[in-house]
Each structure stands twice: as structure tokens, then as C-alpha cells.
Amino acid sequence: MRWIGKDVPRKEGKDKVTGASRYIDDITFPDMLYGVTVRSETSRGILQRTVFEEGIPWEEFTQVTCKDIPGNNYVALIETDQPYLADGKINHPLEAVLLLAHPDKYLLQEARRKVSLEVDPLPPVYDIEESLNQKEIVWGKDNVFKEYLLEKGDIDQVWEKADHIIEGEYKTGAQEQLYIETNGIVAVANPEEGVTVWGSLQCPYYVHKALMALFDLPADKIRVIQTTTGGGFGGKEEYPSMIAGHAALLAWKSGKPVKLIYDRLEDLAATTKRHPSLTRHKMALSSEGKILGMEIDFVLDGGAYATLSSVVLSRGTIHAAGPYLCENVRVRARVVATNTPPHGAFRGFGAPQSIFALERHLDKAALQLNLSKEELRRRNFIQEGQLTATGQVINEKVSLADLMTKAMEKSDFQKKKEQFHSENKKNKYIKRGIGLSSFFHGAGFTGSGEAYLESMLGMEATKEGKIRILSASTEIGQGTNTIFSQIAAEALGIEYDLIEISVPDTALVPNSGPTVASRTCMIVGKLVESAAIQVKEILRQSGFLASTYSSSEFSKACQSYLDKFSQLRVFSKYKQPTNIKWDDQTYRGDAYGAYAWAVYVAEIKIDLRTYETTVEDFVALQEVGKVIHPTLAAGQIEGGVAQGIGYGLYEKVVWDKGQMINNQMTNYIMPTSADIGKIRVFFEEAPYAHGPAGAKGIGELPLDGVAPAISSAIENAIGLDIPEIPVTPETLHEYWVSRKVNS
Amino acid sequence: MTKKNQLTKESGLSRRSFLKGVGLTSAGLAVTSGGEIFAEASGDASVKIISPGGATITLEVNGKKHQLKVEPRETLVEVLRDRLHLTGTKIGCDRGACGACTVIVDGKNVTSCLMLAIDAEGKSIETIEGLEKEGELHPVQKSFIEYDALQCGFCTPGMIMSSKNLLDHNPSPNLADVKHAVRGNLCRCGTYPKVFQAVLAASKQNKGE
């Protein structure tokens, strides 16, 4: 293959290294106003009055409340429970109540501080336990946004046959996406022309749908344009709909362009994070180390509104039993309401939470059965032809056992383990350990999701004789533009440089679906491939293209075609492969078209003077189908591992009354260049029949396996099984001290 | 219950008023609360009196001199981006924590969100826009592309400026030097390993190895 599997230069590389790329805050309009959001600051209550203090020329400000909304006051997503602007009821401390706009951004900040809200408080609910216990009902009838019951076999008859029954409880904290570019939107809106927004976002058509409902306007009156986006990781999946609505409302009322950019404090406090989780495991094992049954209770904290929580829960549920064969499974999964800002999409999307619990629980079981962590997993790995927890037959050759062998070799696992064991005895303060995790991650939307989406992608020839891809799939750093160009160039048999990518602008591109769920390469990439095949076919049939051709002949063929017919444009639409069957009611069937498989090994060092844990070496080995661009793919894994290290060790959201109080980059700690040790990435390639050139999804995978491997290594180093993350020095200290007290 | 909107308020002293104090004091000036600004009797002849409406200063950016009127509270990054339209320098935190706004001032890395524009007067400022010379990218820029040391690209201008400044002062850095040089540049995409590779490779190219 000429382009697939090659390290071609990133499409937008030059613009990004010269500072020429235009991000949202780089865009201004003459006569533009700045916007800000005034928020409730009370976790739950009824808004009585808004007080505008003296000393501000209030008449100069554009003010928008829920009364100014032309259409529906909800952020259209799955449910319609989340208002754009509070209409009396306050459900979390960052609830937007009032919007202000003014040309002077300094005065605007001052004005925001001079608004006071009088709220009659209601009793709030702050965590999973309180919500489950229904201390107060804060959402619906029972605080539960969504519940799933996933069942395989008969778990209830398993316990009496078991040689071992092992129980455990695991907790994961919230995690902030922390894209370095904060959220922002610029809007132009008026009744004549409709609404146009530019923004830092992942899913143009999500915003499009939300604005149609907010303004009660038809599709052609709403236009959403993605600007170069400084990272998303899920954090710019659903939240931009909120900011776009706010900016557009201010623009609509003032008649002027409005820029609404969150500063870091506001971005951290107000926008979505990874759902905190609480998981209880009860596992039945035979004396040979076969898993006979798993009963899992998986609960996520959804925050104040439903947003995407049901879908996040779904992915977490399906991944909860992992890549292991088990005939009897019951997963009861719920996502519940609390009075904190809604939690949302973050790379991994529910799977990192349930996989953390399972992998830690397996380590616990291995210890109890006196088996190595590796061996217990080997005895239970799912094989080709066997059934997953949802009853999906694994139709690909699964090589987890091979991956395990290779990961053991690359990390020198056994030798390291012995070496650390003897060194740790001699060293009072420095303790080293090595640990692992094995896992899978489904690519694309869950179950029938892709079939419902009916994603569409376009491709056209340009006057210059180039090919332009029309897609709403956004480049957010992960390399969409580059891999799409490779796939197209390969299928067309032309130069990589002859491929252009249209700006994701809803006025120009069809809806290829959201840029989420590791679906861009596998699902939308496949559409690129089939569109390219159609283009080639049309050119051939028209007689302009011979059976063999050079790139310049291809360009000429495009131009001749355009001269004659004025347009060459094709669309390709996603069709679910017929072998994929899913039943939403029973929650059974083929959950995902394909899975990526992985074994990760972490080597860590703990300093028992500071209780600090450092990752010294990390081996990330995965099978992801055909790798389209090795360097980009490795970059995805390295970046994911870095975020996973943060998730496992550093990144703690500190809550007070439903509000993140460490909302700064100085006290919410993400890994820096000084914190990242060696990350060694390895790919195994087993081409997937329905992916472009055999590729599967890759983006989310690394987030699943890093934290459990680190916790496993911590256990190996100091014999402490810490069932929660992040393991900050404070957390480690707490567990270490209480262990001494206990023993 | 009445609550003040305090999302951006921090314990009395805002970052800007804090900065103003630091910045002006270092220039030998003191600020009064009424907005008037007086020169201190410092005996420093270079002391300028700035009226509340702002001061006219000359900034030398990428070798070019710009005369412009700035308010004392305006930071260097604001002036670069909003007035000179040099938007390559980014704002990630506006508080000196992320490094996205890194520029080189008189040969030193500076987080330009923490420097007042008036304090940059008379100094030589280099930004990302100044690295490409006559259509030729700087070796660090080339190397970033070659090693794909960027993903979303938002940290990239700052990351490149820190790396460039390292090579200006230390043409043969080792891995530890590179890690140290970019430790203030946060990258959420996790490009660190590729940044290390790119900078080390650029240093070799520089020397024609």
C-alpha cells in the first residue's frame, strides 16, 4: 500500500507550528461584543430575585434571561431537562441564570461581580450514596437517569458451586478533560439571516440540532462552523451546544456579533467532567481460577441533568465484564442525579470506570487464589467463537494470550518483579512495583447506534483537479484530516497532497456523525473509502480516466469531467454490516462491530517519605486492526497513557457543595513533561473486514487500561490494595497509615 | 439568601491588581487606588509618568518596532494578540500555569500573560510568528512537523518557543535538558515524548550532524 501505514506529514502541521491556525479566540468581528454568564452559585433552590448593584452603567449592557428565548429553553440532546437559562429552578451551583454582553471586556467582568442572586435554598444531594438513598429526590421520581440490567446465564445458582466468592468495592473520581484551549464560541444572529456560530467543538451537528430547538428555526437558518480546536477529549462533545446557545442569544438580542470565551476558572468549574463511579463486585471462582460468575453493581454520578449519561452508562455497562469468558453475569447499572454540574463525555466514556473496578478485582482474586495476576487472566481470556456478556459471538481471532506474552517480554515483567521484590526489602523508603491490566474497547457507537445515525459523507472534485472530502468529522488533534486523506489517496491511487478536507461547516458538509466513540477512522473512514471508490468509478465510466493513470492524469480527468458536467460530487452513507444485531430492550447482541484488545504494564516507584508515585516505564501493547499512520497512532496512545497517568495518580477534583473548588491549573494537577517516564507503544495488526483498509478504532482505548495497571503496580510495590483513584500522595498516605494501625 | 457572584473573584486581590503592583513597582512606580499613578522618588531618570488613559510605548516584536498606546493593566499577551494581531501566542490559563503564552523576551522564556505590556518596552520580544525566516521554517518547527510533536496544536507555539530558546542557549541539550526546558508547557494531548524527540533531532540538524 502506498499511503496506508505511512507516516505522511500531518495535514495541518505547518499552520500549527507557525501560529497561523485560527482558533476561536483568534477570530474577531468589528463591532463585536463580549459575553459572560452569570451563574447561580447555589446548589439547589428557587431563584427569587436578581439584584443589579450600583456603580455599573447597566443600560449599556445587553442582558438575556430565559424570558428572551425565542424557542425552547432546553439544550436538545437525549432528554430535554437541561435549561439554557434557569427558569426559577436552580439545580447546581454553576447553573446559568443571566447573560451579559458589552464591548468592554474588563467592565463586563466587573459587572458580573456586581450581580447578586437571591435564591431560596432547597436541600441538595452531593454524591452517589446520597442520591441512591433518595435523601432528597432531585431528579424525576427516584433520582435515576437511566438503569440497565445486563444478564447472561444464571448468576443466582452459581454461588453455591463456587470454591471462592470474592467481593470488593471500587471508586473512581471525576476527571477534567483539560484541553489547553478553553471553550469558546463566536455568534452572529438575527431574525432575517438566522444564526451562525463559529466554535471550538467536536460535533457541529449536535450544536446545529440544539440551536434549531432553542431558536425554533429550520435547519437552513442555523449554521455551525468548527474552528481549529485546541483539544476536546469528549469535553467539547455536548457542552459547546450550551455556549453556542448563550452566545447566539446575546447576538440575537444585541444585533451584534458576540464572542463568549470561558476563562480557565469558569471552564473548569462549569463544564462537564468524567463521571465519578462506585462499583461493587461479587465474583465466583473455581479452585482452578475459572471465573464462574460475576455480579456487578455499577453506579455513575451524572450530576444535575441527563445530558449523555445514559450513553456513557451503556458503554461502561458493556465493558464491565471485560474481555473474559464468564457464563453467568449480571450487571446492574445506574446513573443517578446529584446537584453538581452535569458530568459528560470524556475519552473512554464510562469504560475506564468499570474496567478499573474489574481489573482491580481480578488482582484481588489472583492474590486470594494464590495465582499470578497474569495467570488468572490467561485462564479466563475470551476466545474466538465464545460469547461476551451481551451474548456477542467474537468473530475475530482474539490474541489476548499472545498480547500477554509479548507484554510480559517487552516489560521484562518476571525479572523486574523479582528484582523489585529484593530491592524493596533493602530500601526503607523507595519501593518499586510492576503491574498490569488486560482489556478491550469497542469501536463506534454502541449497539444499533451507528445504524440509527446513518452517517453521510461527501466527496467532490475541485476545479484545480483535487479531491475534497466533505465531512462533519472534526480534526481535534487526533489526525482526522491526515488519515482521511491517506484513505482517500490510497483508494483513488493518487498523491496524498491532492486530497483536501472541507471545513466542517453545516452549510457545506453532510452529517457524518459526531467525532466521538473512536468511530472516526473505522466508521467514517470507511465512508471515505467507499466515496473514493465511487468517484473513481464515475470518472472511469465517463471515459475521462483510463484503467491505469498517474496523479496528474487523474487531476486532468477531474477537470475534464467538471468542464463537461460542472459538478462531480458523491455521497456515501453508512450501512451497518448485516451480521451486526442488537436488541435495545434485552440489551443483548452485538454491542460493537469491532474491539481493540490490549495488555498494559506499568512500572512505578513510590517514595514513602513524600508518598509520591511516579511511573518510570510504561508498556502499551494493543491490537487495533490495520494501523493507518503509525506515528499518529502512537501519538494517540502516548497521549492517552499520559491522561491515564493523570487519572490514576494526580487528577483529583475537589468538591465543595457541588462545586469544583480547585478549578485552576495550579491545583488541579495534570502530568507535565517532568512527570512522564518512558512510554513504549506497540501495535499488533489484525485487519478488520469492515474498517477502511482493515482499521479499527483507537482513540479511547488507552484511557481504559492505564489507571488499573498503575494501581496494580502500587499493590505490587507496597502490598496495599487501594480500591480508588486517583492515588494522590494524600490518598496513599491515608491508606498506608491505616494499614499500620490495622496490623 | 443573597449570594455574590464570585466565580472569578479571588480573596480580595485580583490577579490583575496584583500584577499591576508588581509590574509598576519594578518599573519604579507606585499605584494609588484612585487610578492616578505617581512616580516614586526613585531617582531613576527613566521613570515615566503614566496617565490613567494609558501610555504610548514602543514594543519591539520579531525585530519590528511598534508604537502603541496601552493601558497599564494590559498584559503583553493581550497586546500581542488584540493590538498587533499576532494571535499565534495562545492563552490557556491567563495565570502563568500552562505556558501556552510563552514568548522570548531578551533571551528569556516569559509567560506573556504574566508580564505587563508596559514592562516589555525597550526589550526584544520574539513570538512564534517571527521564527519563519524568508519562507524557511526554523529547524525546531521543521522537526515538530517531522516528528509529529503536535496534535491539537494549542500548546505548540509555546512549546516551540521554549524549545527554540533552549537551543539558542544550549545547542547540544540532552534529554533531561529538553524535559526541563519544556516543563512549564502543559500539553494535554500528551505530545511530550514526540517533543523530546523533535527537539533533540533539531539540535543535531542545527549542528549539521
Ligand code: FES
Ligand atoms: S496563558 Fe500564560 S501561562 Fe497559561
Ligand code: FES
Ligand atoms: S498538542 Fe494539544 S495541548 Fe499540546
